[in-house]
Amino acid sequence: MQLNKFSLKGGDNIVLIDRKDRQYYFKLSPDKTIDLRGGKIQHKDIIGKEEGEEITSSTGERFFVFRATLSQFSLKMPRKGQIIYPKDVGIILIWADIFPGAKIVEGGIGSGALTLALLRAVGSQGEVVSYEIRKDFAQQAKININNFMGEVKNLKIKLKNIYQGIDEKNVDRVILDVPEPWEVVDHAVSSLKNGGIFLSYVPTALQVKRLVDVMRESKAFAHIQTIEVLLRPWNVEGMSLRPAHRMVAHTGFITLGRKIKANVTRNI
Ligand code: SAH
DSSP states (O other): OOOOTTBOOTTOEEEEEOTTOOEEEEEOOTTOEEEETTEEEEHHHHTTOBTTOEEEOTTSOEEEEEEOOHHHHHHHSOOSSOOOOHHHHHHHHHHTTOOTTOEEEEEOOTTSHHHHHHHHHHOTTSEEEEEOSOHHHHHHHHHHHHHHHSSOSSEEEEOSOGGGOOOOOSEEEEEEOSSOGGGGHHHHHHHEEEEEEEEEEESSHHHHHHHHHHHHHHTOEEEEEEEEOOOOOEEEETTEEEEOSOOOOOOOEEEEEEEOOTTOOOOO
16 A cells, blocks of 8 residues: 555554544554444554545444544543643643743653643754653653654653752743642742743642742742633534533643843832
8 A cells, every 4th residue: 555644654643533523542553453333443444544534344334534633642641640631731832932942841740741742842953851750650651752752852851859959951941730839939940041931730729829929939030920721612513502511610720920030129
């Protein structure tokens, strides 16, 4: 079979979508067969197709095939602990202004959901250094990231406690998903460039309060803000045009600030 640059290949993470919009995720591997709703599909029959094409199972049921998006993949990948949800990841990327070529320090790699998005946004010219205290989390995150992106040269995982310090200097962004981010404020200040952005994701309001107090006391930040993201899907079916009955009501709060030049004092 002639493969071109659009063709689905072994190793691709794909999603099949049935006529009721149900989704089935798996990784393409030439020798495998998948059992789907009572029928079978051989992976080799998908390899060589292009995204958006149809595939028919042994029982005649038809599915559309696509590569899984980063957010679809991150919701399905094996997790250790809670991941940051795509709705929050999206806002983090733009609020923290993650740009191609940026050097980022991340605190708490977890399962790697946020890291995947950071890596993609910084691109091959950028760099992500991720601090993680748990070896098992670091290993799982690495598996997940390699699974989606292949070998990644610009990610360094350090098995270190970020509360004890950040080795890197002149970094563009410090992005945290750890329980006590106030312990990192001083380290982030010495690690960030002037104008760099510090951003922290925490699930409870008391954590936000403590973090913002410490950020203000440090007198090292301008434009400290806290936001949360409420994302409400809608049901658009015939005459039923309304918000979905369920939504993810609470995930976490995002707090950020911009580092000002040292020794500049003003009221912030
Ligand atoms: N953002 C991740 C989830 C992070 S969960 C994702 O989207 O998948 C929080 C992670 O922080 C856990 O893996 C935990 O082990 C790690 N962690 C907690 N305290 C830490 C510390 N002081 N230094 C480094 N990592 C820490």
